[in-house]
């Protein structure tokens with residue numbers, strides 16, 4: 291009965307416009323998610339308004355309007371994929387050249403911590419999510435392509451940073 295109630299609560303959460311994942315069900319707690327966003331926000335080096343001309347929208351895979359058949363129970367899987375890809379993106383030479391390395395390292399170790407927790411949950415629940423994996427990979431491919439096109443400029447990184455911050459707030 292309790293399970294049914296939680297499920298209904300999760301569905302109700304998802305019927306509000308900014309669909310946020312019912313954190314009681316799976317994945318990292320909302321509070322930790324907020325912490326990660328804070329680390330990403332802190333990295334900002336230039337005002338985003340200076341980069342309006344460079345702005346582009348990557349499709350964060352978790353937005354409701356994408357209408358993808360994502361199940362709430364797949365939240366853990368999704369979060370794991372996203373965090374792993376964020377680490378792959380930021381733990382590079384190009385990223386080190388653009389960001390304050392102290393703040394960058396703080397973000398990376400924070401991500402590692404959550405990733406480990408998520409990995410344990412996924413193993414315990416025997417989770418896999420090939421469909422989500424494709425969506426998440428596409429999202430990050432377009433980010434990598436964009437950065438390359440823009441020659442990893444500070445503005446390009448800022449645009450990406452903001453997009454990731456928003457994407458994190460949706461999960």
Ligand SMILES: *[C@@H]1O[C@H](CO)[C@@H](O)[C@H](O)[C@H]1NC(C)=O
Nearest residue numbers: 332335389390391392393394
């Ligand atoms: C990087 O950020 C840290 C923490 O905010 C700060 O103390 C340090 O001076 C910054 N380094 C550079 C090179 O801006």
Ligand SMILES: *[C@@H]1O[C@H](CO)[C@@H](O)[C@H](O)[C@H]1NC(C)=O
Nearest residue numbers: 412413414415416417418419
């Ligand atoms: C985990 O899932 C796979 C594929 O769905 C299945 O073959 C395997 O038996 C499962 N393992 C456990 C421990 O449930």
